[in-house]
Amino acid sequence: MAITILAPAPTVPYQTRNDADDDDENGGVDLEGDSDMRPSKRARRGKDIVTPGETVTDDPQWMRGHGTYIAPSSTEIIATVAGTVQKTNKLLSVRPLRARYTPEIGDLVVGRIIEVQSKRWRVDVGAPVLAGLPLSAINLPGGILRKRTETDELQIRTFFSEGDLLVAEVQSLYQDGSASLHTRSLKYGKLRNGVFISVSGTGGGGGVVRARRQVWTIDTDHGGGKVDVILGVNGYIWISKHVEVAGGDTAITRIEENVSSTIYSSQNDEIPAETRREIARIRGVITLLVEEGLRVDEDMVMRGYEAAVMVDDENPGESTTYLGGDMGKRVLEMLSGT
Amino acid sequence: MPLDTSTYSLALLRLDGRRWNELRRLTAQISTQAAADGSSYLEMGNTKVICTVTGPLEAKSTSGNRSGGDRADVQVSIRIAGFSGVDRKRRGRGDKRTQEMQTTIANAFSQSLFTHLYPHSTITLSLHILSQDGSLLAALLNASTLALIDAGIPMRDYICACTAGSTSSYSSNDEKADPLLDLNNMEEQELPFLTVATLGDTDDVSVLVMETRVQIGRLEGMLAVGVDGCKQVREILDQVVRKRGTKILEGSQL
Numbered sequence: 001m002a003i004t005i006l007a008p009a010p011t012v013p014y015q016t017r018n019d020a021d022d023d024d025e026n027g028g029v030d031l032e033g034d035s036d037m038r039p040s041k042r043a044r045r046g047k048d049i050v051t052p053g054e055t056v057t058d059d060p061q062w063m064r065g066h067g068t069y070i071a072p073s074s075t076e077i078i079a080t081v082a083g084t085v086q087k088t089n090k091l092l093s094v095r096p097l098r099a100r101y102t103p104e105i106g107d108l109v110v111g112r113i114i115e116v117q118s119k120r121w122r123v124d125v126g127a128p129v130l131a132g133l134p135l136s137a138i139n140l141p142g143g144i145l146r147k148r149t150e151t152d153e154l155q156i157r158t159f160f161s162e163g164d165l166l167v168a169e170v171q172s173l174y175q176d177g178s179a180s181l182h183t184r185s186l187k188y189g190k191l192r193n194g195v196f197i198s199v200s201g202t203g204g205g206g207g208v209v210r211a212r213r214q215v216w217t218i219d220t221d222h223g224g225g226k227v228d229v230i231l232g233v234n235g236y237i238w239i240s241k242h243v244e245v246a247g248g249d250t251a252i253t254r255i256e257e258n259v260s261s262t263i264y265s266s267q268n269d270e271i272p273a274e275t276r277r278e279i280a281r282i283r284g285v286i287t288l289l290v291e292e293g294l295r296v297d298e299d300m301v302m303r304g305y306e307a308a309v310m311v312d313d314e315n316p317g318e319s320t321t322y323l324g325g326d327m328g329k330r331v332l333e334m335l336s337g338t
Numbered sequence: 339m340p341l342d343t344s345t346y347s348l349a350l351l352r353l354d355g356r357r358w359n360e361l362r363r364l365t366a367q368i369s370t371q372a373a374a375d376g377s378s379y380l381e382m383g384n385t386k387v388i389c390t391v392t393g394p395l396e397a398k399s400t401s402g403n404r405s406g407g408d409r410a411d412v413q414v415s416i417r418i419a420g421f422s423g424v425d426r427k428r429r430g431r432g433d434k435r436t437q438e439m440q441t442t443i444a445n446a447f448s449q450s451l452f453t454h455l456y457p458h459s460t461i462t463l464s465l466h467i468l469s470q471d472g473s474l475l476a477a478l479l480n481a482s483t484l485a486l487i488d489a490g491i492p493m494r495d496y497i498c499a500c501t502a503g504s505t506s507s508y509s510s511n512d513e514k515a516d517p518l519l520d521l522n523n524m525e526e527q528e529l530p531f532l533t534v535a536t537l538g539d540t541d542d543v544s545v546l547v548m549e550t551r552v553q554i555g556r557l558e559g560m561l562a563v564g565v566d567g568c569k570q571v572r573e574i575l576d577q578v579v580r581k582r583g584t585k586i587l588e589g590s591q592l
Contacts (some may be wrong), residue, residue: 051583052492052493053494053537053539067492078495080452081492082490100489128393129396129456129459176458
C-alpha cells in the first residue's frame with residue numbers, strides 16, 4: 001500500500017502581515033490622527049469593528065459611553081472592548097461582541113439561588129456580581145400584603161433554598177452594578193417541571209436579546225401539550241410543561257387566594273413522555289440557534305421549532321429530537337429559506 | 339555545551355533559518371471553548387498555550403465578609419503539561435518559576451484592565467502550556483490578552499509581548515553582536531535574552547523580565563528590537579480579533 005505524506009498544515013490558517021487591505025494596515029487605526037472625518041467614515045462603513053486601543057474619534061463633540069475611555073490630557077475617545085460602535089445622539093459607546101450580562105431595571109431574568117442569608121437570597125443571574133432577592137420582594141403564601149414576620153425569616157429556606165431556580169424581574173440596581181430582584185407577580189417565582197439552558201456569554205446580535213415577549217407558551221405537536229418558554233435576558237432559559245394557573249386572570253383583590261403554598265413547592269408534576277420529548281426538541285432548537293450565532297427570540301424559536309418538527313416528520317422511523325449534523329443543517333436551511 | 343551559535347556570523351541566519359528581526363510563525367484563535375467566558379489558543383512557533391478566562395465573578399465570600407474591595411482581583415494559574423517540554427518533568431503547584439510568571443501576568447493585567455468597573459469580583463485566567471519552545475512568558479501574555487478581549491473585559495489596550503536576545507555571550511567582547519527577535523528554546527539556553535511587553539502601539543513597557551546577564555551597552559538595542567516586535571505582534575493579534583468579530587457579525591444575520 002502506498003503511503004502518502006501530507007504536508008504539515010497549521011491548525012489556524014496563517015496570513016502574512018501584509019495581505020490585509022489598506023485600512024487594516026495600521027491595525028485600523030488612523031495614523032494621521034487629526035482627521036475629523038472619522039465619525040462619518042465609520043457610519044459609511046456600517047457594521048465596523050473596533051478593537052481595544054483603537055481611536056474611535058478625536059472629535060470633542062462626542063461624549064464617551066460604555067466600552068470607551070478618554071486618555072488623560074487628550075480628547076480622543078478610545079475603545080476598550082472589541083465590538084461595534086453605537087451612537088445615541090452625541091453619546092458614543094462600543095457594544096462588545098461578547099460579554100457577561102449587565103443587569104438593567106425591568107429585565108426579566110432566570111436565576112439560581114447561590115446563598116441564603118437572614119433576610120435575603122443571593123442569586124446567580126450570570127452577571128459579574130450576584131444579585132440580591134430580599135425577603136420583602138417575594139409573594140408570601142397566604143396574602144400579598146402580609147407583613148414579614150420573624151417566623152418568615154426563620155423559615156426562609158421553605159421559600160427558596162440553595163440551588164433553586166426562579167424567574168424574577170430586576171427591580172433596582174446598586175452602585176456596584178449588582179441587581180436587586182423581585183418576584184411580586186404571579187408571572188414570577190420558583191421554576192419547576194422543566195429544563196434549564198444557559199446561553200450566556202453571547203453577543204454581537206446572537207443569543208437572547210431584549211424583546212417584546214420573553215415568556216410565551218408553545219402549543220406543541222406530537223401530543224406534547226403546552227410548553228412554556230422563558231427567555232431570561234441574562235441568557236438563562238427555562239423550558240417547562242405549561243401549568244394552568246387556577247382562576248386565570250385574577251383581579252388584584254383576589255390574588256391572595258391563588259398564592260397558595262404550592263408556588264414554593266419543589267416537587268415536579270407528572271410530565272408525560274410526549275411533553276418531555278417536545279421540551280427536548282425546543283431545547284435542541286435553541287442550542288442550534290446559539291451554535292450558529294443566531295438571535296434567540298420568540299420568532300426564531302417558533303420558526304425553528306416548526307422546522308424541526310417538519311424535519312422530524314420527513315424522516316421515516318422513530319421520532320427523534322436530536323438536532324445535530326444533517327438534521328440541524330436541514331432545519332437551518334428551512335429557517336433561511338423562509 | 340548546549341549548542342554552537344558561532345555559525346550566525348557566517349550567513350547572518352539563525353538556527354531555524356530566520357534573520358535577526360523575524361518573528362516565528364504566530365497564529366491564534368479566540369472563542370475556542372464555548373462554555374468559558376473567554377478563551378484563546380495561541381502558537382508562537384512551537385510554543386503552544388491555551389487560555390481560559392472566568393469572570394468577572396463575585397469572589398467566594400470568605401467567612402461572611404465581602405472580600406475584594408472596590409476593584410476586581412486578577413488571578414492567574416499556570417499549568418505546564420508534562421509532555422510540553424523535551425524532558426518529562428513534573429512541576430508542582432509551588433514551582434517558583436511558575437509562580438513568578440503568574441505574578442508577572444496578574445500584575446500586568448491588573449494595570450491594563452479597567453478593574454474598577456467590577457468591584458469585589460474576580461477575573462481568573464487559567465493558562466495551560468501544551469508545548470514549550472522558548473518565549474513562554476510572551477506567549478502566555480499574548481494568549482491572555484486575546485482571551486480577555488473575547489470575554490469582553492474592558493482594557494486600555496492590548497498587552498503584546500515578545501522576547502529579544504543578543505548574539506554575544508556575556509564575556510565575549512565582539513562589537514558586531516546583533517540583537518535578535520523572538521528566541522526559541524535553543525537560543526534561550528545559549529544567549530542572553532529579555533521578555534518585553536508593551537501596551538498596544540505605544541512604547542509603554544508594561545512587562546520587562548530578564549534573567550540572564552548581558553553587557554549594559556547591548557540592552558538598549560535588545561529593548562528596541564523587542565518593542566518593535568511587540569508592535570508586529572499587536573498587528574497579528576488585532577487581525578485575529580477582527581476576523582472573529584466579522585464572523586460573529588455575519589453569522590448573526592439570517
